[in-house]
Amino acid sequence: MSHPHPELGPPPELPEGALRIVALGGLGEIGRNMAVFEYEGRLLIVDCGVLFPEPDQPGVDLILPDFEYIRDRLDDVEAVVLTHAHEDHIGAVPYLLRERRDIPIVGSKLTLALIEAKLTEHRIQPVKIEVVEGERRTFGPFETEFLAVNHSIPDALAVAIRTPAGIVLHTGDFRMDQLPSDGRLTDLGGFARLGAEGVDLLMSDSTNAEVPGFVTSEREIAPVIDEVVRTAEKRVIVASFASHIHRVQQVIDSAEKHGRKVALVGRSMIRNMGVARDLGYLRVSPGVIVDSKEIEGWPPEDVVLICTGSQGEPMAALSRMANRDHPIRVAEGDTVLLASSLVPGNETAVNKVINGLSRWGARVVHKGNAKVHVSGHAAAGELLYVLNLTRPSNFMPVHGEWRHLRAHAKLAALTGVPDDHIVIAEDGVVVDLLDGRARIVGAVPAGYVYVDGTSVGDVTDFALKDRRILGEEGFISVVVVVDTGTGKLTGGPEIHARGSGIDPDRLLEVLPQIEKAIEDHAADGVVDMQQIRRVVRRTVGRWVSDTYRRRPMIIPVVIEV
Amino acid sequence: MSHPHPELGPPPELPEGALRIVALGGLGEIGRNMAVFEYEGRLLIVDCGVLFPEPDQPGVDLILPDFEYIRDRLDDVEAVVLTHAHEDHIGAVPYLLRERRDIPIVGSKLTLALIEAKLTEHRIQPVKIEVVEGERRTFGPFETEFLAVNHSIPDALAVAIRTPAGIVLHTGDFRMDQLPSDGRLTDLGGFARLGAEGVDLLMSDSTNAEVPGFVTSEREIAPVIDEVVRTAEKRVIVASFASHIHRVQQVIDSAEKHGRKVALVGRSMIRNMGVARDLGYLRVSPGVIVDSKEIEGWPPEDVVLICTGSQGEPMAALSRMANRDHPIRVAEGDTVLLASSLVPGNETAVNKVINGLSRWGARVVHKGNAKVHVSGHAAAGELLYVLNLTRPSNFMPVHGEWRHLRAHAKLAALTGVPDDHIVIAEDGVVVDLLDGRARIVGAVPAGYVYVDGTSVGDVTDFALKDRRILGEEGFISVVVVVDTGTGKLTGGPEIHARGSGIDPDRLLEVLPQIEKAIEDHAADGVVDMQQIRRVVRRTVGRWVSDTYRRRPMIIPVVIEV
Structure with a gap:
């Protein structure tokens, strides 16, 4: 089987009679198919x-x-x-x-x-x-x-x-x-x-x-969902993808059967189900779907909420419920159904949501413990x-x-x-x-x-590398004001650190070393601002590395006066 | 069932005859049991x-x-x-x-x-x-x-x-x-x-x-591992926990049976297996284990490597092999066996390793496709x-x-x-x-x-919050030199951004706004450096938010001269 070599060059001109195929996404990844x-x-x-x-x-x-x-x-x-x-x-x-x-x-x-x-x-x-x-x-x-x-x-x-x-x-x-x-x-x-x-x-x-x-038929999910809704003591909260019309249909059917009203939560869920209903892909009896605002004060045993957030997205309703940061206060006796796949990469986030909901006493039904997704x-x-x-x-x-x-x-x-x-x-x-x-x-x-x-494309891999360093290690910025004529320090050093986890008082220990490094540079006779920047970065970098074995981003700022 | 309430206060004095139990870890998390x-x-x-x-x-x-x-x-x-x-x-x-x-x-x-x-x-x-x-x-x-x-x-x-x-x-x-x-x-x-x-x-x-x-017996793993080693065309690389003496024993037994030598890779693996061997918990025939340096030039069908890195740790040997950043060059025909659990939280990292190894043509055997872990x-x-x-x-x-x-x-x-x-x-x-x-x-x-x-304990939740903001959004620092008497700008503004994904040229657009904000402050007559810092932060923050809908960390530095 052929597979790409890192040394692949630009392609030749397309030969006559040939069809050319270039995937700009979706090969070597799950997503951005094109x-x-x-x-x-x-x-x-x-x-x-x-x-x-x-x-x-x-x-x-x-x-x-x-x-x-x-x-x-x-x-x-x-x-x-x-x-x-x-x-x-x-x-x-x-x-x-x-x-x-x-x-x-x-x-x-x-x-x-x-x-x-x-x-x-x-x-x-x-x-x-x-x-x-x-x-x-x-x-x-x-x-x-x-x-x-x-x-x-x-x-x-x-x-x-x-x-x-x-x-x-x-x-x-x-x-x-x-x-x-x-x-x-x-x-x-x-x-x-x-x-x-x-x-x-x-x-x-x-x-x-x-x-x-083989993959199980979607049909086998319906009785499982129905059993969850039937046996639920209080609220039922179903999280699914906003595009999963069949799954939402199953939940709505089951809610109707057991005399519960349904509220849709989340912009994309409401929009997509509206479209699906208009076109006849989603069949709902009149009066079954009610507004989510309306449902807040209702007896919990009368409602089913269908929301997004099944992937643990931190801003989605489900995560906010897990953190008690949502009008719906999940409590003992409530049932939460994650009726969706677990997209790779989201495991940790979803686990957090399940633990948060469990903490408040909700029963959480998910693909790990019930056949609620195919x-x-x-x-x-x-x-x-x-x-x-x-x-x-x-x-x-x-x-x-x-x-x-x-x-x-x-x-x-x-x-x-x-x-x-x-x-x-x-x-x-x-x-x-x-x-x-x-x-x-x-x-x-x-x-x-x-x-x-x-913005599209402004954030580059270079910026992401900076973000990763900043996110792992934080930064230290050092500002010095230097006289362009003499190379002598006329202001600062001012030192600031964020995310570095370094005690601000201990940070002051490096100031004399910076002062000395700039003095030494000035003594050389030639004032070179680039060089001063480098000297400051090296002095602070070495001190942090020796003292803490860490490598925060170091930002020397030289103001010339 | 009782469960903690957020409002739990400090405990009373321990009553006579009572045993007090306090878990400092391990409850509500997997780890730091104490x-x-x-x-x-x-x-x-x-x-x-x-x-x-x-x-x-x-x-x-x-x-x-x-x-x-x-x-x-x-x-x-x-x-x-x-x-x-x-x-x-x-x-x-x-x-x-x-x-x-x-x-x-x-x-x-x-x-x-x-x-x-x-x-x-x-x-x-x-x-x-x-x-x-x-x-x-x-x-x-x-x-x-x-x-x-x-x-x-x-x-x-x-x-x-x-x-x-x-x-x-x-x-x-x-x-x-x-x-x-x-x-x-x-x-x-x-x-x-x-x-x-x-x-x-x-x-x-x-x-x-x-x-x-019920959990399957550890005994059932041995024949699966043996089959993997027996049918492997070239190198066998087994990743496991450095403490899993039974699993390592199974791999060594199988290697010996099929005439392969074993090299242990990784400090903790070598240390722990040395201890286990000395105490008789690991039984190895003489000459079966050889030094990993020695093994590098050997025919691939004669060797089994046992290493750490089964959780996708980026610095471990296995990740480096997946990235072709290791002396062992994984290639078509090699077999990699992840003989370990997948610890929650490591799914993405392990997936990256499996994809990296697959890309180079290795067959990857893991708990998802074979019974190689209990x-x-x-x-x-x-x-x-x-x-x-x-x-x-x-x-x-x-x-x-x-x-x-x-x-x-x-x-x-x-x-x-x-x-x-x-x-x-x-x-x-x-x-x-x-x-x-x-x-x-x-x-x-x-x-x-x-x-x-x-350092232990220097990095606080506060510092981690800073790291998360820096990691998500980067930062913009603005240095201004201000005359303490007049409140007028005598140097700067110097503006630096890292990880923000903002075009450095566009960043200059905000400079006149900063200058104007400081001028306005000076015009008020009272020079307040705190206030200047706030004004600078607000000016830059509003500009970024309006222009890019982003919220990088903004660090105003005011140098007083």
Whole structure:
């Protein structure tokens, strides 16, 4: 199996008749999925999502794909196909449309409705092209065909892309629930038909490639949720993703059955469920959903709250309830249901929430102690079906970290895809499909673009490195006022430390050393402010290291008078 | 069930005939286990461990129990009983002995050997009292009896403490492996005998109270490890805890069987296995263990490396191998075995290591895909046995976060312990056992004491809050030189930002605003340096917030000339 070498250079010019594929996100990570297809100078983009930051990316709100690779060619983009409306597939669309407003957005009815609601908040009016499963559409040189897939959000699609270079099937995210509550199955018949026709390249969701066997049907969750609601003594608080319409439906059905009213909590939850209800994806009897303000004074045994915060997000309602920093005062007898997956990276935060809720006496039901969640992604046993039905000439695992891509590649090899026809690429790696072979031909930049506050890309990896040092060690700043003529100290040293954990009184011990170091420099005759800065940094750095074995950031400021 | 109220005040004086129990760690957290028993003014301590920091405690090396509660009464301490030699039970002993060198340390042979090796590195020579299972010893008013328990380190003990107030059984950490490789079972017969005599208070390990059923025998791991070593194509690298002598034994046995040599990597691994070998807890044929330097040039199929770093510690050998920052260059065909638990909080770090190793082509075997680890802590089904055999009058779950303590309390209630005889306490909560009843009577401070570099306790929660702000947002410092007479600016403003992600050129835009703010202040006639500092902070803070929606730390420095 080929895999990228650190020495990959820029790709050659696209050969005639070749299809070029560059993932700007989603390969080597779970998130910011975005694949750029190029044929004869025209581009088609599949998905445009965000990645959520990890603890070593402090202060970052979102991570976007780097659009640099297509920035000068935005006019060549025929369309952006959105396979479904999860944030890791649509979250970066507003940022892409800021660069060219009229890129057509292609997707299913629900996907378009949810992206439109999001874009409205960004004050962007998109150009929308609605498609349904089974449909074929042509965008420039790309003939596309959309196939239904089942996922943890309704109305998800896979997309087949036909060019003279061959047929590429991109599954999007999918699972193989054979008894889905809405009856909408992953279109294996369609996959088989494409397989018979000849799939030249399969790009398939790798998220659960390490998980053996099969994913339980979503249907099996309903009785468990129902039992939780039925037996709950007091309040029921359900935390879920704001996009998980099926799960919310199950909770609402169960609440209604047991005579409880439902309040939705959280902006994105209210917005998405409003959209889903308007379009008929969420069915609610009149009067069952009430306003969350209204519900506060009600007897706890009459209510179900559905909120976000299932990933332990510190500002979400659930975390604030766990910290008793919310109007809803969780107490003995209350039941909290975390009806969602635990996204890797969020374990510590979720554990804190569970402990906080347990402390106040709530019963916490979660995937660790009850069958209250099933994954939205096909497991290894199911991925084999897709490989066997499509019989691809070439295979490229997508949507996963390295461990998942490797595991998926191994599955492909087991089904008979030759090792040298399996391409494991990471973000930015350029793959050309030519003469029936997919090959790595180079790499383009595909780094992280950080959103922090209102700014996009201002926070760099360099700034994050500074943040990590500041966060681990704090800083010491030393201000000296120096006479430019004599090099002598005329003010300061003023020394300030924050986050260093150094006793302010002990900090004063270093002042005479700084004074002496500047005096020594002045004695040399040549006054060099750069050099004074260095001398101050070195003096303080050495003192802290010797005294405390620590390395805070040291900021010397020299004021020239 | 009683549980602490935030309004708990200081405890009353200890009544005559009462035994007082205060946990300074281990209740509401997994780690820094330490329980202080008091009878008639004399103290007995059970365990003295460390807690490892979480991501929101940046830069911290270790967290200790706060010794303040006993600081003035160190001479009253009869002994410190160490139940076993894991860091979360012994790691804080060096720091306690710094405060009084000659506190007798009581433990089993292996526990004492390992603590002695650790104390030698701290240049401390302990006063040791060796005990074995079945033995009774008296320490002041405390009659103690030691019972064998099985755990993931050999030679672990439970301790029963008899005073006129009654019998307390403290299980330490334990599991109930019924087929242990060393034949040393948890002494359920002893527990039953104490139960017949009358256990007034049971303090039992809660770590796995949420896990249903039973823990697999350690014996079942050996064939899995053997299969991994047998089928490995090239190098085998095993990561485990430096204290897991049984696991290391299994790996060594398997290596020997398949004709591979073993190299130990990492200071603590080499030190502990040396101690274990000297005392006969680790059995190794001559010539099987070789120096890790020696092994570097050998054919990869001839070697097994055993190293630390199974928790993704960034400086450990395994992480460095994953980053290709280590002499051992992991490559296609190598096998890495993570033969250890995944300690909560380390998920992200371990995931990074698995992805790094996968990227270079290694096969990574871990508890998620093979039965290569069993827990060292009894699960719910087994905890019931202990509750039923000891039939305690009062129960206090120990060693666990809130979720675990609550789950264990529920198990106790199911076995018939009356709700009002179950005491859920957290760190610092004072529990008195008097007239056969355990009751919460107050609370004492039991906060975190942070070790950072060479200093203990200098880093406070206040400094950590600063670190979190600096780590999330960075800082902006503004230096102004102000004439004390006129309040006019005579130097600066000099503005510096680090980690803020703000373009340095844009930062200059705020300078005129600062100048104007100081001018306005000077115009008021009264020069107040405090006020100038405030004005500068407010001006810069408002500008950043308006321009970027961010809140970096703002440090105004006013130099008076």
